[in-house]
Amino acid sequence: MTHWVRYEKDGHVGFGTLDGGQVAVHDGNMFAKPTATGETLNRDELTLLTPCVPGKMIALWNNSKSSAEKQGLEKPEYPLFFLKPSSSYLAPGGVIRKPASYDGRVIYEAELGIVIGQTCANADVAAAEDAIFGYTCVNDVTAMQLLDADPSFPQWARAKGFDTFGAFGPSIVTDVDLSGSAIRAELNGRERQNYPVSDLFMSPAEIVARLSESMTLEAGDLIACGTGPGALPMKPGATIDIIIDGIGTLSNTYEDQN
Numbered sequence: 001m002t003h004w005v006r007y008e009k010d011g012h013v014g015f016g017t018l019d020g021g022q023v024a025v026h027d028g029n030m031f032a033k034p035t036a037t038g039e040t041l042n043r044d045e046l047t048l049l050t051p052c053v054p055g056k057m058i059a060l061w062n063n064s065k066s067s068a069e070k071q072g073l074e075k076p077e078y079p080l081f082f083l084k085p086s087s088s089y090l091a092p093g094g095v096i097r098k099p100a101s102y103d104g105r106v107i108y109e110a111e112l113g114i115v116i117g118q119t120c121a122n123a124d125v126a127a128a129e130d131a132i133f134g135y136t137c138v139n140d141v142t143a144m145q146l147l148d149a150d151p152s153f154p155q156w157a158r159a160k161g162f163d164t165f166g167a168f169g170p171s172i173v174t175d176v177d178l179s180g181s182a183i184r185a186e187l188n189g190r191e192r193q194n195y196p197v198s199d200l201f202m203s204p205a206e207i208v209a210r211l212s213e214s215m216t217l218e219a220g221d222l223i224a225c226g227t228g229p230g231a232l233p234m235k236p237g238a239t240i241d242i243i244i245d246g247i248g249t250l251s252n253t254y255e256d257q258n
Contacts, residue, residue: 063226
């Protein structure tokens with residue numbers, strides 16, 4: 001397994017591989033044969049950024065067997081998805097902020113994130129597998145009461161697209177077997193979500209293949225695979241941790257913008 005990170009140090013943005021408390025600095029393009037410079041930096045001296053800057057973040061709904069059963073939903077024939085804007089991206093350790101214009105509940109959603117490593121369009125499952133660079137942790141934050149605020153039009157993009165509502169990281173992990181992994185959320189240290197990767201209706205390669213029928217996927221794009229049961233509202237001052245076996249822990253806090 002290799003853990004790729006992006007960081008900021010003294011105004012400089014760089015990337016490299018994280019091993020314990022050290023980052024091995026790399027040059028070039030993370031997704032196109034980057035080269036190690038030989039320099040190492042102490043993790044404690046760096047500010048971690050989002051591990052990539054996706055051209056688009058695609059997020060799935062109703063991709064959890066257990067959540068669908070709980071809600072009386074059937075497996076969708078095609079991935080049900082929406083897009084989150086780049087202005088929603090939030091790095092590890094960043095603060096999720098309740099929008100000043102919204103006074104309802106804000107919930108966390110622990111999700112597996114797929115990071116694309118190469119251009120992928122109309123791919124079969126084998127080609128889609130090859131197009132996956134690695135995986136990360138995602139918190140797909142939602143202003144719940146906006147989803148159905150207008151009965152004529154479900155507002156997925158608005159409810160999930162506020163600034164800071166797309167947290168992901170801390171690293172992109174490559175060459176990892178997630179078949180036995182669990183996806184968890186801990187709110188103030190108390191476990192609230194815990195479901196296996198195998199609970200997803202569609203495997204990562206199947207998701208990538210099907211989505212590539214609708215749009216060209218490009219290196220750095222991020223797909224959030226949908227969440228399982230147990231997503232709950234956060235209160236100001238809360239700490240929310242998204243934990244995936246083999247990937248790591250994405251930790252953020254939640255505050256009221258007002």
